[in-house]
Amino acid sequence: MTRIFRPNAYYEEEIRTGKLFPKPLLGRNSIIECAILVLFALNRSRTKVITTQTQSRDWINYWKNRKVSVSDSILPVDSITGNILEKKHSLYSSADLEEWGRICRINSDLQLEIDPQLESSSQLLCSKFRQWSWKNQNSLEDLSSYMIPSKEEAKNVLQKIAQENSENSFWVSKPEFGFSGNHKVFPTALIPALQADLEHCILEPWVDRVSDHSLLFHSINGTFKMDASTLLLSDAKGRYVGNWLSSEDESQDYISEMKECLVKLSDFAPEYSGFGSIDSFYFKTSQGIQCRRVSEINFRWTMGRVLLELSQSAKDHSKRDLLLFVKNIRANPDSYNLLNLWEKETGWKISALSPFSDPSEKPYRQVLLWFRIPKQEAENPLGMTKEIQEQARLRFC
Numbered sequence: 001m002t003r004i005f006r007p008n009a010y011y012e013e014e015i016r017t018g019k020l021f022p023k024p025l026l027g028r029n030s031i032i033e034c035a036i037l038v039l040f041a042l043n044r045s046r047t048k049v050i051t052t053q054t055q056s057r058d059w060i061n062y063w064k065n066r067k068v069s070v071s072d073s074i075l076p077v078d079s080i081t082g083n084i085l086e087k088k089h090s091l092y093s094s095a096d097l098e099e100w101g102r103i104c105r106i107n108s109d110l111q112l113e114i115d116p117q118l119e120s121s122s123q124l125l126c127s128k129f130r131q132w133s134w135k136n137q138n139s140l141e142d143l144s145s146y147m148i149p150s151k152e153e154a155k156n157v158l159q160k161i162a163q164e165n166s167e168n169s170f171w172v173s174k175p176e177f178g179f180s181g182n183h184k185v186f187p188t189a190l191i192p193a194l195q196a197d198l199e200h201c202i203l204e205p206w207v208d209r210v211s212d213h214s215l216l217f218h219s220i221n222g223t224f225k226m227d228a229s230t231l232l233l234s235d236a237k238g239r240y241v242g243n244w245l246s247s248e249d250e251s252q253d254y255i256s257e258m259k260e261c262l263v264k265l266s267d268f269a270p271e272y273s274g275f276g277s278i279d280s281f282y283f284k285t286s287q288g289i290q291c292r293r294v295s296e297i298n299f300r301w302t303m304g305r306v307l308l309e310l311s312q313s314a315k316d317h318s319k320r321d322l323l324l325f326v327k328n329i330r331a332n333p334d335s336y337n338l339l340n341l342w343e344k345e346t347g348w349k350i351s352a353l354s355p356f357s358d359p360s361e362k363p364y365r366q367v368l369l370w371f372r373i374p375k376q377e378a379e380n381p382l383g384m385t386k387e388i389q390e391q392a393r394l395r396f397c
Contacts, residue, residue: 002095004075006050006112007036009179011101011300015122016177020104020112021079025179026052031325031368032100035306035353037070038063042313048075048095050084050112059355062336066351082112101126101300102274125269125299128176128202134268135294140261142292145204154199158191161203170206172238173198174296185237207283207292209234211382213251214243214304215258215278222270224262229254230304231381232279233324242324243304244381245311254280257291269299277302310370319349319372324385326392328356331363338395339369348373356396367396 008014009032010025030053037055040047041063051074063070076085084092084106092110103122105115124130129149135141146161148154161171167189174183185206186194212232217224229251233242246254261278279295303323311321332338335356343350349372357363371388378384 002091003045003047004050004092004095004097004106005036005040005047006097006099006104007032007301008100008103009301011099011103011122011179012126012177012182013179014101014103014114015119015126016175018114018119020082020114021052023079026079031354031364031366032306034059034070034355035368037073038068038351038353039306039309039313040073041068041070042310045073047073047098049073050075050077052077052079054359056355056357056359058333058336058357059352062352077112084110084112099300122299123177125272125297126177128174128296131268131294131297132202138264138267140264140294142290142294143204143207145202148199148201148203151196151199154195157203158195158198162188162191165205172204172206173201174204175201183238209238210282210284210289212279212281213246213254214302215255215262215280216275216302216304216308217262217265217277218275219265219269219272221273222266224265226255226258226262228304228308229258230307232281232304233382233385240303240325242322242385243307244378244385245307245321247320247375250381254291257293261293265297268297272299274299275301275305277304307370314349314372316372318375320375320378320381322371322373322378322381322385322388323353324369324371324388324392325366326369326389327397328363328365328367329397331357331361332396333361335396342391342395346373 009029010022013022013025014020033051033053034055037049040049060071078085087110089110092106093108095106097106102118103114104112107113129147132147146157148157165188167187169188170185172183172185212234214230214232216227218227229246230243231246235241276299278297280291280293281295282289282291307321307323339350339352351370353368353370355364356367
């Protein structure tokens with residue numbers, strides 16, 4: 001049977017709006033489409049990957065020079081109609097469809113459409129309100145957070161926060177459904193001005209984070225098993241920029257903290273089958289360092305899953321793996337040569353999982369790079385990340 005993968009990394013936005021292929025996020029999602037094309041090509045999988053954007057010929061040739069054919073897996077889809085543009089009815093009408101996040105199906109007209117049953121299930125799994133309630137019921141909420149389902153509740157909660165907290169303290173609001181990074185950070189002093197906007201969200205204190213982590217899992221019918229952990233990398237506003245696969249020494253304490261959470265997850269999602277992750281972080285308190293075990297639970301593929309699958313495809317355990325979004329400002333036709341030169345200078349393996357420019361040679365603002373670095377050189381991953389970001393800035397900005 002033909003296997004099709006849809007890399008809908010805007011999955012939560014599809015849940016929120018009830019519509020496939022949210023137009024404002026298609027450009028950003030093209031990076032994920034390309035990364036998945038590389039992953040399945042490296043695994044020599046016959047999986048077809050749904051794409052909504054045309055890939056740069058330079059990028060396709062870059063991988064061809066590495067003896068990797070990414071173009072063989074491309075299955076173009078019209079993002080407006082949802083129609084599969086490669087009309088092979090006998091192949092695709094009965095195809096096994098897998099998604100980054102499960103929400104749709106292929107109908108008899110070879111058109112992608114929302115599957116009401118999958119949509120309903122995904123709404124229950126991804127609701128931050130349900131996750132908040134589950135955390136509190138199971139004593140897994142390590143911060144004084146608030147659920148604000150209505151305007152009336154917003155008024156009561158915000159009044160309490162304003163009375164009990166310094167005007168200089170900060171808060172973060174997260175909508176019940178929304179893609180990663182779709183949050184707002186603001187000081188207590190702005191609460192009166194923002195009150196009308198702060199409804200139907202989770203409100204949490206913005207704390208001084210030490211490190212961010214993600215526990216990767218898979219589940220079969222509600223039986224959850226841990227696969228690995230990653231060190232998440234974020235910018236000053238808490239937005240994802242990359243992640244490292246954690247070493248055993250780095251992850252030992254974290255995994256110990258998380259075992260109870262994974263066991264209890266079966267009660268929250270007793271029928272779930274698929275990949276996912278639990279996002280966590282360590283933060284400073286007056287008593288020391290504390291772990292917030294469950295920040296969010298993702299019932300879908302994640303960038304950590306992509307990194308783990310890429311690492312396993314390489315079959316070389318002497319290296320550490322890093323995914324990193326780097327800024328790309330200059331329109332430089334030699335970007336891939338510069339990347340190859342960077343490889344030679346360091347002895348690392350550095351791969352462009354996404355193109356530097358679109359087919360018209362307009363540069364993308366960000367490029368996703370995959371680094372494979374000898375373990376002895378990557379014992380301080382956070383420090384090394386800063387060095388790599390500076391080297392990338394000098395080359396591509």
